[in-house]
Amino acid sequence: MTPADAVTKVRDWLTRDNLEANRHVIEAVAAGGWFTVGLFAAATMGGVLAIVAHILLSVTLVLYRSQPLLSLTVGAVGTLAMLGSGFFGAGGLLFIFLPLLVVFFGAAAYGQPVTRWLGLVGTPIAALAIVVSVFANIQQGIGIVLFWFVLVVLVLAWVAGLLVQVNRARRAAQTGEIRATVKLGEVKQEVSLEQERNRVARDVHDIVAHSLAVVIAQADGARYGAKNVPAPVVEALENIAMTARGALTDVRVLLGELRHNQEAGPQPGMNDLDALVRGFRDSGLEVEWNSYGKAVELTDAPALAVYRIVQEGLTNALRHGDRGQPVELVFDWGGASLAVIVTNGIPRGTTVPANPAGHGIPGMRERATLAGGELEASDGTNGRFRVRATIPFASSASVSPASVGPVPA
Known part of the structure; x- marks a missing residue:
């Protein structure tokens, strides 16, 4: 491994995320290093009590x-033990208190x-204890x-910590x-979709109810209007009418709650x-x-x-477009859509997002999906916003283009 590769690996390791993930290890290594550096001075100048104090300060x-x-x-406790060990009376070093920062x-x-x-209150107490013990013989x-x-120095360390805490609180708030x-x-999107589903339910209710009513009327009319209809055919027509009535009742029961707060009336279509x-x-x-x-000519649902x-x-386009x-x-x-x-x-x-998530787009996508199709919404040609819906249909009967064609401007 070349020196350049070693430097690169060290630089890659010294990232914020990596340091944060391994902070416990780093702090343990720093504590062990600090204890090792001050151990000899504490042992020779303060004895066992100084060593215990040094351990506490390192922890x-x-x-x-x-x-x-x-x-x-x-x-x-470590500071008091160090002061009581006579460490400084024997010419000890001030650096032993740096962990207090x-x-x-x-x-x-x-x-x-x-x-x-409590930390702020402790700063003058610690400063007074250190100065009195270390510099007892100097001039007042x-x-x-x-x-x-x-x-x-101690207060600046406390202020630095306070700034870190304020910054963390600000980031948490953001x-x-x-x-x-x-x-x-x-x-908001869920509410929009729920509102659109409610309106879809109302539309489906009206369409299905109308279709089933037609089926019932046709079956009853055929059954009552024909005189020489074989018995099996009459029975089949009765079953059709009965099944249609049951289906109509079920639809009204399932969708009635969704519809009762919505306006009534015929549904719009291609015309x-x-x-x-x-x-x-x-x-x-x-x-x-x-x-x-x-x-x-489209049937009611796709129309x-x-x-x-x-x-x-x-x-x-009217609200948000140019x-x-x-x-x-x-x-x-x-041919089929x-x-x-x-x-x-x-x-x-x-700026238009790649997948817009406003109120209108989810509703249109819901409409297209329920009709068996799909919808795309994104930036179109030359920076213009485009919505494209594909609606499948089953009917192949041609209609006059005027009924579904452009309106003259």
């Missing part, structure tokens, strides 16, 4: 983050409010200066705000698209409507899905 390098109150307590830092950065303020003026010097915003968006587009044009939205292929998708697509550019509405009739494409301009400076 605070492991406890300051996970147990700040315990670290503060152990640091105080870590203790006060940890109390402010990771402790509860009580621990934090110099002692006062040294006291303030030691106190400022993270909580982001999570709340995401959760609010999810809730209502002309009036819909004219209404948007009267609102000031320029709509260019083109139809390609051979139009066919209603097409109407709602066009309605929501043009509404989104009103200075025309909206393109395209019907592309295929109709592609409905709504393309509108995007206002300058607006």
Whole structure:
């Protein structure tokens, strides 16, 4: 391994995430190193009591983050033991108290409010004890200066910890705000989808109820109107009418609750698209409507899905699109499906996500899915926003293009 490779590996290892994941190991190594460095001085100048005190002070390098109150307590006991060992009377070194900086830092950065303020109160006590014990024989003026010097150093360590705690609280608040915003968006989308499902349920109720009513009427009419109908046929018609009535009752029971708060009335379809587009044009939205292929007559369910998708697509364009550019509405009739494409301009400076998750898009996607199709919404050609829905149909009967074609502007 070359020196360059070694440097690269060390640099890769010294990342914030890696250091955070291995902080317990790093702190244990730092505590062991600190104990080793001061062991000889403590043993020769203070004896057994100084060694015990040195052990306690070294342990605070492991406890300051996970147990700040315990670290503060152990640091105080270790300091008193070191002072009582006569270590400084024998010419000991001041560096033995450097772990106290870590203790006060940890109390402010990771402790509860009580621990934090106990740490601040402990700084002048520790400074006074150190100065009186270490510099007992110096002049009073110099002692006062040294006291303030030691106190400022300890308080700065505490302030540094307080800044860390404030920064952590700020990041936690920002993270909580982001999570709340995401959760609010999810809730809004769920409410939007639920509202759309309720409206779909109402539409399905009306369509199925109408179809079953027709089946019942046809079966009863055939049964009562024919005079020489064989008995098996009459029985079959009775079964058809009875089954249809049962299905109609079931549909009304299952969907009645979803419908009771919604407006009643006939459902719109392909023949209502002309009036819909004219209404948007009267609102000031320029709509260019083109139809390609051979139009066919859609049954109620896909026709209603097409109407709602066009309605929501043009509404989104009116609310959020660039009103200075025309909206393109395209019907592309295929052999087994109709592609409905709504393309509108995007206002300058607006960024559209790859998978929009507003209120309108999920509703349109729900409509397309329930009709057996699919919907895509994303940036289209030349930065324009495009919604494309593919709605399958079973009917192959041709209709007049005028009934489902573009409305003259």
